[in-house]
Amino acid sequence: MTDLLxxxxxxxxxxxxxxxxxxxxxxxxxxxxxxxxQIGFVGLGAMGGVMAKNLANYRAAHVLNSSPILVWNxxxxxxxxxxxxxxxxxxxxxxxxxxxxxxCDVIFTALANDETVKSVYQDFVKTLKHTPPxxxxxFVETSTIYPTLAGELDVLVSSVPHCHLIASPVFGTPYxxxxxxxxxxxxxxxxxxxxxxxxxxxAVGKKVIDLGGNIEKANTFKLIGNSMILGTLxxxxxxxxxxxxxxxxxxxxxxxxxxxxxxPGIIRYSERMSTDNFDATTGFSINGxxxxxxxxxxxxxxxxxxxxxxxxxxxxxxxxxxIHTAHAEAGKEAVEVLDWSGIIAGTRVAAGLDPFAExxxxxxxxxx
Numbered sequence: 001m002t003d004l005l006x007x008x009x010x011x012x013x014x015x016x017x018x019x020x021x022x023x024x025x026x027x028x029x030x031x032x033x034x035x036x037x038q039i040g041f042v043g044l045g046a047m048g049g050v051m052a053k054n055l056a057n058y059r060a061a062h063v064l065n066s067s068p069i070l071v072w073n074x075x076x077x078x079x080x081x082x083x084x085x086x087x088x089x090x091x092x093x094x095x096x097x098x099x100x101x102x103x104c105d106v107i108f109t110a111l112a113n114d115e116t117v118k119s120v121y122q123d124f125v126k127t128l129k130h131t132p133p134x135x136x137x138x139f140v141e142t143s144t145i146y147p148t149l150a151g152e153l154d155v156l157v158s159s160v161p162h163c164h165l166i167a168s169p170v171f172g173t174p175y176x177x178x179x180x181x182x183x184x185x186x187x188x189x190x191x192x193x194x195x196x197x198x199x200x201x202x203a204v205g206k207k208v209i210d211l212g213g214n215i216e217k218a219n220t221f222k223l224i225g226n227s228m229i230l231g232t233l234x235x236x237x238x239x240x241x242x243x244x245x246x247x248x249x250x251x252x253x254x255x256x257x258x259x260x261x262x263x264p265g266i267i268r269y270s271e272r273m274s275t276d277n278f279d280a281t282t283g284f285s286i287n288g289x290x291x292x293x294x295x296x297x298x299x300x301x302x303x304x305x306x307x308x309x310x311x312x313x314x315x316x317x318x319x320x321x322x323i324h325t326a327h328a329e330a331g332k333e334a335v336e337v338l339d340w341s342g343i344i345a346g347t348r349v350a351a352g353l354d355p356f357a358e359x360x361x362x363x364x365x366x367x368x
Contacts, residue, residue: 021207024194036065039199040104042097042120043143044073044082046284047170048110050177051142051204053082055108056090058180058203068092072100098127101137106196108140113291114149117141121153128160138192139165144226144288146295147216154188154215164189166196167215169222170205173268174282180204187211187218220299227296227310230289230340233269234313237344240273240358241351250274250358272341276358280339286324289340290317316346323355 039059041052052071059066072094073079079093094100100107101124111117124139139157141150150167157165166188176182182205186193190213197208211217236257243253254274258267272278280286293314300307320342327334334356345355 022197022201023208023210024197026198027191027194036067037106038067038070038104040070040072040094040100040107041110042072042100042107043110043112044071044078045110045112046174046280046282047172047177048073048108048142049078049082050174051108051110051170051182052091053086054177054180054204055199056082056086059199060090062203070094070100070104072097097123101127102131105136106138106140106199108142111143112288113143114145117143117145118149118152121156125156125160128163132160133162135162137163138189138196139163140168140196141165142168142170144169144222144292144295145219146298147219147223150187150215150219164192165215166192167218168193168196168200169218171222171225172205173265173284175268176264177204181206184208185211185218185221188213188215223292223296223299226292227307229265230293230296230313231307231309232266233341233343234309234316234347236266236270236273237316237347240344241347241353244348244353244358245351269341272339273344274358276356278339278342278345278356279335280337283339283341286317286321286338286340286342289343290314290321293317313343316343316350319346319349320344320355323349327356 039055041048041055044052052069056069059069068088068090070092071079071082076093079091083091083093094103097120107124109117109120111120121139121141128137137160139153141153150165154165157163166186168184168186170177170182170184172182180202184197184200184205184207186197186208187210193208193210201208209221211221240250240253243250251274254270257270261267261270272283293310296307296310297314299305300310317340321338323345324334324338324342342356348355
């Protein structure tokens with residue numbers, strides 16, 4: 001869920017030319033232009049809300065006779081807030097999931113965890129079996145889920161005539177999403193990927209990576225990418241903790257990170273740790289981090305490919321969440337939702353330091 005990989009993902013071919021942002025030829029208008037595509041968006045959390053907003057704004061400005069995007073969220077106030085911000089010409093609020101799945105041709109989902117994703121898709125298919133679609137529907141699953149769940153969803157969706165599923169997780173924080181700079185990974189039905197890719201680039205992201213027809217590949221790639229990000233977070237947390245113990249100011253460490261590791265995501269997480277800014281409002285929640293770490297560890301076990309750094313990071317994330325929960329329950333000052341950069345709390349307490357406040361840690365270092 002960050003932009004650490006953006007530099008690496010700007011691949012250059014052997015001929016020296018940059019890889020195209022969308023690796024498909026432009027699709028023809030659906031049904032020869034006989035109808036306007038209705039888009040639906042389910043899940044308006046930190047990422048989904050920004051993606052839906054960008055998609056609505058872009059289509060209103062660039063797609064002739066575009067319809068307002070139909071949105072649904074378990075907490076209705078988020079959907080209503082989006083309408084207030086963008087207007088009814090760009091956003092409509094669905095009253096039920098049934099309305100989204102029956103009215104829309106392309107349905108995006110951005111949900112918190114595997115259980116929610118599976119439940120929503122089961123509801124979709126139950127509705128469609130009662131009211132079978134007369135034309136193609138494309139489901140675009142953008143959540144970070146375990147790869148085999150994507151296979152289960154594909155079987156479920158394809159049991160309904162004219163329905164196709166593509167897996168399309170994204171790399172980027174909400175900050176990156178707001179700038180429409182997400183990196184988008186896709187696997188599944190080729191024609192569906194082609195149509196959706198041009199909806200998303202440049203409206204939501206800057207690049208699509210196509211991983212072929214095996215629908216599980218995109219989610220596998222997402223977990224591999226997140227393992228790199230989580231491993232980097234663990235190293236940053238350990239390094240900042242050692243700096244605190246040895247009397248090095250956090251600002252000096254952050255300055256070093258900016259000089260030596262100038263990737264936007266690394267700098268952003270370094271800044272959070274150096275300033276004890278662990279509010280997940282504009283970041284990625286620690287619950288999401290623990291879920292992703294669990295998926296990565298399961299994947300490493302299945303493929304007999306150990307990742308000890310992820311095992312350690314997983315424990316530090318759980319430690320940080322436990323401390324944050326205890327602080328909240330005791331009425332101590334705490335952010336409502338802890339960002340996964342709060343992993344540093346796990347390394348700090350292991351070193352005998354205050355978990356969330358570097359300024360409280362007194363440095364007693366013997367001078368030469």
